[in-house]
Amino acid sequence: AQSVTQPDIHITVSEGASLELRCNYSYGATPYLFWYVQSPGQGLQLLLKYFSGDTLVQGIKGFEAEFKRSQSSFNLRKPSVHWSDAAEYFCAVGVYNTDKLIFGTGTRLQVFP
Amino acid sequence: GAGVSQTPSNKVTEKGKYVELRCDPISGHTALYWYRQSLGQGPEFLIYFQGTGAADDSGLPNDRFFAVRPEGSVSTLKIQRTERGDSAVYLCASSFGVRRSGGTGELFFGEGSRLTVL
Numbered sequence: 273a274q275s276v277t278q279p280d281i282h283i284t285v286s287e288g289a290s291l292e293l294r295c296n297y298s299y300g301a302t303p304y305l306f307w308y309v310q311s312p313g314q315g316l317q318l319l320l321k322y323f324s325g326d327t328l329v330q331g332i333k334g335f336e337a338e339f340k341r342s343q344s345s346f347n348l349r350k351p352s353v354h355w356s357d358a359a360e361y362f363c364a365v366g367v368y369n370t371d372k373l374i375f376g377t378g379t380r381l382q383v384f385p
Numbered sequence: 386g387a388g389v390s391q392t393p394s395n396k397v398t399e400k401g402k403y404v405e406l407r408c409d410p411i412s413g414h415t416a417l418y419w420y421r422q423s424l425g426q427g428p429e430f431l432i433y434f435q436g437t438g439a440a441d442d443s444g445l446p447n448d449r450f451f452a453v454r455p456e457g458s459v460s461t462l463k464i465q466r467t468e469r470g471d472s473a474v475y476l477c478a479s480s481f482g483v484r485r486s487g488g489t490g491e492l493f494f495g496e497g498s499r500l501t502v503l
Contacts, residue, residue: 276427317494318492321491370441373428375428377426378426
């Protein structure tokens with residue numbers, strides 16, 4: 273069965289520092305992968321997605337993610353974090369032949385000035 | 386409206402009561418999804434509609450949960466005989482269409498309805 277693991281529950285970084293949020297998935301074929309962000313009082317917003325092709329995908333707000341099949345990973349990165357990036361980040365995998373998404377448990381990002 | 390609208394934003398009820406949660410998707414979106422997010426967890430799939438029919442309801446936890454989308458737009462999630470374990474944020478999302486039929490698979494989420502069962 274498909275699953276998603278986000279090993280880091282909570283990450284704290286200083287503003288301006290680089291960021292990498294980890295995501296590992298379990299899936300039998302080429303996965304559809306997504307990163308969503310959830311800010312307090314707001315709905316989940318799609319940051320980026322990977323369906324096929326170039327394994328480095330660019331998203332909104334300066335985020336990017338790299339699909340590594342050999343490591344079953346889809347880590348999210350940002351070179352310089354802004355205080356407004358503080359939020360909860362969810363990695364998700366699309367279930368084969370359906371439109372369901374399986375989400376990880378999320379990583380809460382805290383940004384210090 | 387421009388986004389997915391969910392009402393009520395907050396609902397407090399007593400154990401055993403009946404609850405309805407409403408979702409108004411983005412205009413033109415044919416697919417609609419319900420997810421449940423418990424504290425400290427990621428969203429968990431409940432059901433999705435393609436048009437008026439429930440294409441997949443495998444995530445509904447038991448027969449106390451039911452959802453409808455009679456005209457292919459607004460959907461209502463209904464919970465009978467609520468239990469304390471039903472307390473969660475119920476998220477609705479919509480999309481242009483399912484991936485299998487050419488949709489992008491991108492879901493647009495509402496802000497959720499927070500349900501508290503006392």
